[in-house]
Amino acid sequence: MxxxxxxxxxxxxxxxxxxxxxxxxxxxxxxxxxxxxxxxxxxxxxxxxxxxxxxxxxxxxxxxxxxxxxxxxxxxxxxxxxxxxxxxxxxxxxxxxxxxxxxxxxxxxxxxxxxxxxxRQCYRWSDLDFEANQKDGYGVDWPIRYDDIAPWYGYVERFVGISGEKLGLSHLPDGDFQPPMDLNVVERHVADKLQEALDRVMTIGRVAVLTEPKDGRAVCHYCGPCHRGCSVGxxxxxxxxxxxxxxxxxxxxxxxxxxxxxxxxxxxxxxxxxxxxxxxxxxxxxxxxxxxxxxxxxxxxxxxxxxxxxxxxxxxxxxxxxxxxxxYLMDHTYAVGARGIIPGFEKYTTYGNRPNGFYIPRFRNLSDDEDLPFLRGYGYQGSASRMNWRTLGNVSPGYGAEYKEAILRPGPWSISFSGFGECLPNADNxxxxxxxxxxRFGIPQVKFDFAFGPNEAAIRADILEQAKIMLRAAGAVEISEYDGNAPGGLAIxxxxxxxxxxxxxxxxxxxxxxxxxxxxxxxxxxxxxxxxxxxxxxxxxxxxxxxxxxxxxxxxxxxxx
Amino acid sequence: MQRRELLKFGALMLGASVSPACSRAVLSAEDLHRDSDALGDVFRVVEVLSELILPATDTPGAIEAGVPNFVSNVVTGWYTDAERVRFMQGIATLQAASHASFSAGFVDVTIEQQRQLLDQAAREAGADTAASMQARSSGGEKPFFLMLRELVVLGYFTSEVGATQALSYNPVPGHYDGAYPVEQVGTHWSS
Missing domain, CATH: 3.50.50.60 (FAD/NAD(P)-binding domain)
Incomplete structure (x- = not known):
């Protein structure tokens, strides 16, 4: 050869x-x-x-x-x-x-x-990101700015095929998108409430899944688990x-x-x-x-x-x-957030398994004058769905016909907000x-010396707090927070x-x-x-x-x- | 096949024949079982329990969905020795209670008596009422009733009968509707 x-x-x-x-x-x-x-x-x-x-x-x-x-x-x-x-x-x-x-x-x-x-989630960076190191002094300055990469974002987006909603946000620039997927009825309700009460944006995820056919690849048929592979591309x-x-x-x-x-x-x-x-x-x-x-x-x-x-x-x-x-090894915070039940939409469910969720763009430290105990910020990803037998079967009491009936029906609408927080570049990580x-090939193995630091801890705390505030604003009940303290790497x-x-x-x-x-x-x-x-x-x-x-x-x- | 496997494990639990691989299970089991009737026909007990937990209603019951085979597969092929011992211990406890209260093995008493026995197991597991479910701490070893119920539910809703007849199964929906009337589905989607 x-x-x-x-x-x-x-x-x-x-x-x-x-x-x-x-x-x-x-x-x-x-x-x-x-x-x-x-x-x-x-x-x-x-x-x-x-x-x-x-x-x-x-x-x-x-x-x-x-x-x-x-x-x-x-x-x-x-x-x-x-x-x-x-x-x-x-x-x-x-x-x-x-x-x-x-x-x-x-x-x-x-x-x-x-x-x-x-x-498959795809979000452009902005100058808020490219200028961050220079502004706060962590890490070295990026040698590029948004203008250097913007045309290339467009170039790859047009080939990849990304469905999403344009928002006109300077810190989360719009891309060359296919038509967005839909938020479901509960997510739309929550999005309205967040806009109304907190002036925060919730949009459908920008996702590399086709809503229009492209180069011999078919549109999504909403079977759900993309990660098993998709033969129609x-x-x-x-x-x-x-x-x-x-x-x-x-x-x-x-x-x-x-x-x-x-x-x-x-x-x-x-x-x-x-x-x-x-x-x-x-x-x-x-x-x-x-x-x-x-x-x-x-x-x-x-x-x-x-x-x-x-x-x-x-x-x-x-x-x-x-x-x-x-x-300067980095990873995002992962599996930290809150969930709750949204009552009032019991006559609705969803049709199809949408391989995508909602996105709440960063709303922290967008200007230099916010007085927060951390640098930089985070965004939320999540979705609302009706609980099914996997949850209901565990939490429902008893057994028998009544138990069976309770767990095969659609359960309450549950919504989860999971925060992905920025990680500072740190020479010791x-x-x-x-x-x-x-x-087995004679190559020395990799080992890691990595830990999230105090800034990531402060971000996690704010992720938990703000998730609960948003759930309350959206009318959620039975709100509970979660933080599995996922190790670095698990956000992939x-x-x-x-x-x-x-x-x-x-x-x-x-x-x-x-x-x-x-x-x-x-x-x-x-x-x-x-x-x-x-x-x-x-x-x-x-x-x-x-x-x-x-x-x-x-x-x-x-x-x- | 499943039936035979489960019977074989039942026999092992009684210490009748011991292979080194099962020594941990048998060591624990020796303390649990007083006589050779302690377990009875385990597969038949699992059948009765499965159908008690998810009975035939306007949708098929656990037996029609093949749940006893699923439970048997998990207990014999997936459980660790320690889990298997705890499961068999639960069966033995149920049998002992049946003999004590009704002077017959679990599969031979009336359905009302079977329910009384299962109610007792649910109470002991803190899983009989909504209040007790909430009060349960999630830590520690899972009680027999919840081990069993978890397997019956998993086996039922992942079976072809359960997924397609008790739930609505649509592997290729074709589009997405985020505000779809529940009445058009009836039950819930299989997932």
Whole structure:
């Protein structure tokens, strides 16, 4: 097999899929290296439309198997028998897990990566986010502003297909949207009350699920659990969208089961010469070369590769002259909020399983003069639905005909507000390699040193308080708060560890996601993030990736790379 | 198959034959059972209990939905040894109470007597009234009545009969309506 390409992309998830599509469409012979096993769109979605009675043990977790092989992945809400085939086996591919200071590394192990199981929420960042570090002094300044990325948001949104409502908010810019999905009758009621009582906005989630057909992909048929896979491609994934587009160019080669061990740096040339790959099945080693290398292996995965590419001239990992590699790891607060019952809508239910919820955009610290005990802010996601037998069956007393009747009817309307809070960049929150723990490919395992800090704690407290205030304003009863103290990583918005910045002394990448250390190396996944905003990050990775490819190919053609 | 499996486990609980894999269960079980009639025909007991919990009404009952097989599968194939012991202990307690009160095994007494016995188990679990349900603390070991009821409910509503006849099953709805009249569905959606 040919081992020399114009471009190599490491990873085939959200970011890698975009890099592959853009590079291939610009005429570069592009190799995508994916450590997971190959799967085929549609054919391999084994859990799609699986009936409840086809799922073993009614969906009870297979505890022995999960504890043995999926000790981390089973913590994710989307993990189960209908999706297990997509996830990493934590026994085969472990990292150093510290139960005392946990960090949950949620990962896929198939072509398409986590784009198959992602929650599909897409929100643009604004200058409130891009200027945050500069204003309050946490982290370094972003080397870009909203104007730099805005056209690229539009560019990727038009291809992805995002349904959503335009709001005209400067801190949550509108995108190029398909028609929005609907709030249900209770959510509409709550939205009206929040507007009226608190002047706060509740909108339908901006979601990468089609409400209009697009490029051979069908509109959503509202079966519900997207993360099992969608053979008609109603939600955006690498398998439904970017990889087929790359393939259509004739310039695309996919190598699955290809674990990238490290990069080879050509010091004389000042460039990355190629990547060292281990075949996950045969353990055979291959060296691939290319003019451009894009790391899109996920925030943790890409930095693991950089750290494992240390040389005499880069003793603490490649591209780490700034000592920021591995540092400033961030994730959003997760599973913290409140719920309540909304009475008065008992004659209504819903038809169809909407793969989306509501969104309450950030309303804290929008101006500099708010006197709050924390910096930055948070948004809420959630939905209203009628309770079903899963809840009613547990809380109802007794047994028999009356009990049965009570639990098979639609229960009260319940609504939940779950807050996603911004996480400050902190040098002490980091990932490292453990040279004493080597995986089955001979690669040092990742270990984490991460904890949410006092600012995130203050944000959590405000999330709880404001959720209750909004529930009361909406007329909710039986209000209760929840905070599972989810460890970092579980929001699956892990970011940072190879941040962008203006100064090579304090950052790994420049304003085009290009490594300060080698001008033909780009990192465009979550690793590049300089701060974390409070919105779901994937659409930003997509926009940054498309922008970086455009820059890289222009530079290549101009002889600058 | 399920019936045979459950009977085999019943026998194991009595310590009749011990394999190393089941030693934990049997160690605990030895203290629980005084005589070989302690458990009776466990599968038949599960059948009666399932139908008592979710009886046939204008929708099918637990037996028609295959719930006893589901319960049996979970107890024999999914439960840990400790859970299995607690479940069998619950059956044995029920049998002992039946013999003490009505001088016959659980499956042989009248349905009214079976209800009295199950009422007692529900009371002991703090699950007999709305007030007691609210007062229950969620921590600690789950009492037998709730272990059983949870399995019966899960098995029923995830069965083909339960999902399609007691609930409304529509795997490909095609569109979304966020204000749909309940009367047009009748019950609740399967999910």
């Amino acid at each position: 040919n081992t020399d390409f114009d471009a190599i992309v490491v990873g085939s998830g959200i970011s890698g899929g975009w890099a592959a599509k853009e590079l291939a469409e610009k005429g570069l012979k592009t190799l995508v290296l994916e450590r997971g096993r190959p799967i085929e769109h549609g054919k391999d979605y084994l859990g799609e439309h699986m009936a409840p009675w086809e799922i073993p043990y009614g969906g009870l977790p297979l505890r022995d198997l999960y504890d043995e092989d999926y000790s981390i992945q089973q913590k994710c809400y989307a993990f189960g028998e209908t999706t297990r085939q997509f996830w990493n086996n934590d026994r085969e591919n472990p990292y150093v897990y510290d139960a005392e200071k946990p960090f949950a590394w949620i990962r896929a192990n198939v072509v398409g990566g986590r784009s198959l199981m992602w929650a 109603a939600y955006f994934s690498s398998l439904s969208s970017t990889l087929p587009a790359a393939e259509a160019t004739g310039n695309y080669t996919l190598q699955a089961n290809a674990v990238v061990e490290s990069l080879e740096y050509d010091a004389a040339d000042g460039r990355v010469a190629g990547v060292r790959v281990v075949d996950a099945e045969t353990k055979e080693r291959t060296f691939y070369t290319a003019k451009l290398v894009f790391l899109c292996a996920s925030a943790i995965g890409s930095t693991q590769i950089l750290m494992n590419s240390k040389t005499d001239t880069h003793p603490t990992g490649f591209a780490n002259a700034s000592d920021s590699l591995g540092r 980091r990932m490292l390699l453990d040279d004493n723990k080597i995986d 918005h892990e970011m940072g560890t190879a941040r962008m910045g203006r100064d090579p002394h304090t950052s790994v990448l420049n304003g085009f996601n290009q490594a300060h250390a080698a001008n033909n190396l780009f990192v465009t996944d979550g690793a590049c993030m300089t701060s974390s905003s409070c919105v779901n990050p994937s659409i930003t990775y997509m926009a940054l990736t498309a922008r970086a490819v455009d820059y890289a190919v222009t530079q290549l053609r101009d002889g600058q790379i």
